[in-house]
Amino acid sequence: MTQFWFISAPLYSHTDWGGFIKTAQELQSRGHDVLWISGAAIQGAVEGAGIQFRAIRETGWLWPPPPVPDLSTILPQEAVMLRYKRALDTWLSEDIVGDAVQALIDLAAEIGKPNVILTDPFLSASALAAEKLDVPLVVCGWPAQGDLNETFLFPVQRTLGTDSQQRLARLCERFGLQGVNFSHGPTPSIISPHLHICYFTRGWYIADEMTLLPQNLFVGGISTPPKDAPPDWLTAIPESAPIALITLGSVFTGDLGFFSWSAQAAAREGFIPLVVIGWNPVEPDKKAQLVAALPKTTRLLNWVPFDHVLPRTKLMIHHGGMGTTHAAVLHGLPQIAVPHAADQRVQARRLSQARVGLNLTAHDVRHGMLWEGVKALSKDTKVQQTAYDLRAEMASLGGVARAADALEKMKIPK
Numbered sequence: 117m118t119q120f121w122f123i124s125a126p127l128y129s130h131t132d133w134g135g136f137i138k139t140a141q142e143l144q145s146r147g148h149d150v151l152w153i154s155g156a157a158i159q160g161a162v163e164g165a166g167i168q169f170r171a172i173r174e175t176g177w178l179w180p181p182p183p184v185p186d187l188s189t190i191l192p193q194e195a196v197m198l199r200y201k202r203a204l205d206t207w208l209s210e211d212i213v214g215d216a217v218q219a220l221i222d223l224a225a226e227i228g229k230p231n232v233i234l235t236d237p238f239l240s241a242s243a244l245a246a247e248k249l250d251v252p253l254v255v256c257g258w259p260a261q262g263d264l265n266e267t268f269l270f271p272v273q274r275t276l277g278t279d280s281q282q283r284l285a286r287l288c289e290r291f292g293l294q295g296v297n298f299s300h301g302p303t304p305s306i307i308s309p310h311l312h313i314c315y316f317t318r319g320w321y322i323a324d325e326m327t328l329l330p331q332n333l334f335v336g337g338i339s340t341p342p343k344d345a346p347p348d349w350l351t352a353i354p355e356s357a358p359i360a361l362i363t364l365g366s367v368f369t370g371d372l373g374f375f376s377w378s379a380q381a382a383a384r385e386g387f388i389p390l391v392v393i394g395w396n397p398v399e400p401d402k403k404a405q406l407v408a409a410l411p412k413t414t415r416l417l418n419w420v421p422f423d424h425v426l427p428r429t430k431l432m433i434h435h436g437g438m439g440t441t442h443a444a445v446l447h448g449l450p451q452i453a454v455p456h457a458a459d460q461r462v463q464a465r466r467l468s469q470a471r472v473g474l475n476l477t478a479h480d481v482r483h484g485m486l487w488e489g490v491k492a493l494s495k496d497t498k499v500q501q502t503a504y505d506l507r508a509e510m511a512s513l514g515g516v517a518r519a520a521d522a523l524e525k526m527k528i529p530k
Contacts, residue, residue: 117147117148117149118143118148118149118231118232118523118524118528119148119149119151119228119230119231119232120140120143120148120149120150120151120230120231120232120233120234120523121151121152121153121230121232121233121234122136122137122139122140122150122151122152122153122167122234122235123152123153123154123175123220123233123234123235123236123239123241123242124136124152124153124154124158124175124235124236124239125154125155125175125176125177125179125236125238125239126154126155126156126157126158126175126177126179127157127158127177127179127366127367128158128161128366129365129366129367129437129439130154130177130236130239131152131154131158131161131162131165132257132438132439132442133236133237133256133257133258133315133438133439133442134257134314134315134316134337134438134439134442135256135257135313135315135335135337135442135515135516135519136234136236136256136257137152137162137165137167138515138516139234139256139313139516139519139520139523140152140165140167140234141165141166141167141516142516142517142519142520143520143523144166144167146520146524150167150168151167151168151169151170151230152167152168152169152170153169153170153171153172153220153223154169154171154172154175155171155172155174155175156171159171170223170227172216172219172220172223173215173219174212174215174216174219174241175216175239175241176207176209176212176213176215176216176217176239176240176241176242177206177207177212177238177239178205178206178207178209178212179206181202181205181206182202184202185198197275197276200273200276201276201279203458204276204279204280204283206238207238207239207240208240208280208283208284210283210286210287213240213241213244213287214287214290214291216241216245217241217244217245217248217287217291219241220241220242220245220249221245221248221249224245224249229249229251230251231251231252231528232251232252232253232254232523232526232528233245233246233249233251233252233253233254234253234254234255234256234313234523235253235254235255235256235306236256236257237255237256237257237258237306238258238306239306240284240287240306242306243297243298243306243308244287244288244291244293244295244297246297247293247294247295247296247297248291248292248293252308252310252311252526252528253297253308253310254308254310254311254312254313254523254526255306255307255308255311255312255313256312256313256315256519257313257314257315257438258312258314259312259314259321259326259328259329259332260307260308260312260328260329260331260332261321261326261327261328261329262301262326262327262328262329263299263300263301263302263303273302273303274302276303277302277303277304278302280303280304281302281304284298284304296309297309307329308331309331310331310526311331311333311522311523311526312329312331312332312333313333313335313519313522314332314333314334314335315335315336315337315442315515315519316334316336316337316442316445316510317334317336317506317509317510317513318332318334319470319509320466320470321466333518333519333522334513335513335514335515335516335518335519335522336509336510336511336512336513336514336515337442337445337446337510337511337513337515337516338446338510338511338514338515339423339426339427339446339447339507339511340423341423342421342423342424346421346424347420347421347424349415349417350420350424350425350428353388353415353428355428357388358386358387358388358430358431358494359387359388359390359425359428359429359430359431360378360379360382360387360388360389360390360429360430360431360432360433360490361390361392361420361425361426361429361431361432361433361434362375362378362379362382362389362390362391362392362432362433362434363391363392363394363420363432363433363434363435363440364393364394364434364435364456365394365434365435365437365439365440366394366395366396367394367396368435368456368457368460369393369394369396369398370396370398371456372393372398372402372405372406373481374454374481375391375393375406375410376406376409376410377481377486378391378433378452378486379391379410379411379414380409380410380411380487381433381486381487381489381490382431382433382490383411383413383414384487384490384491385487385490385491385494386494387430387431387490387494388413388414388415389410389411389413389414389415390414390415390417390420390425390429391410391414391415391416391417392417392418392419392420393406393416393417393418394418394419395418395419422443426443426444426446426447426449427447429447429449430449430450430494431449431450431451431452431490431493431494432444432449432450432451432452433451433452433454433486433490434451434452434453434454435453435454435455435456435460436453436454436455436456436459436460436461436462436463436464436467436475437460437463438459438463441453441463441466441467444467444472444473445467445472445503445506445507445510446507446510446511447507448500448503448504448506448507448508449472449503450472450473450493450494450496450499450500450503451467451472451473451474451503452473452474452476452486452489452490452493453467453468453473453474453475453476454476454477454478454480454481454486455475455477456478464476470502470506471498471499471502472499472502472503472506473493473499473503474489474492474493476489
């Protein structure tokens, strides 16, 4: 029996990445000792998935980030620098990353170190702690890629790259490390020398013209039929009625205009809009305004079970989160992504390059392009066939069962 630690930021979306928590479930079903480690905020969700959980005092992920200042009062180049620096601070703030590394070291001293650490792809503390504990690191949900060519970087990227190198060097010095689980190019990132599990196809990433390293394993994914009964509100919708699922995931849920514009565009083309706004609090007056702006056929919900809803869905309009994008691909759905932050822009670009949907900007949405996009995708049989073909290719790669096979075959130091 192998002991696996799964470590993530304390955000529900960071348990996904297309199959992260499902990989934990698969390993546990095979009799392995699986422990999920994160902040207490996601304990209920992880334990609800049947995985043993241990809360630590710090994960190294800065959340929530500091309030965004009024960018209209500063020069454009300063605003760009601020956005990049906020992103860097999220995953590589020295004090909290150092505290998280020590928390993981302390946990290993208390309960014994694992055989393997599997990590959220942006959690620096996992990479540093794995080296300190002399444990193999596996990155789940993001490919290992060659270093960026510094000549193609923007000046702001070079500046922040130097900053990140210096932060990482100080953390390595503090813990007596070499940084073996990080790239050493102009913009450091977490890279396992052992294994990266990617829950898409190789072709999903090749369109980015990145150099994919040999430790990548592309396992795709397989949609699973639900084991429980569908919710009553779903069975009340006639089977013949086409559904458009509209969501911003679990974090970036405050863009109420996105929900109303998307629902109006979907309803205009004959879809039943399912608007999923998450559990983040919405002020009563703003929610009332949203309800008033939604078409009468809309179902407004906080959460939906994808296993039940997606087989009945014909179109998804979303933010480009990796888990949401992956779920749409698994079910062969045309999709429209309107990215709001971080890696969402990457996923939106990739789904457009894969010809399974559209990548729209906030500017596009404000100028009525959502309706044009919904109208086009609802009638484009080529996109629908491409989405179906990608679904079949994803399933052929084996999903989390293949990921678990690879983990069981890893050479683990005694």
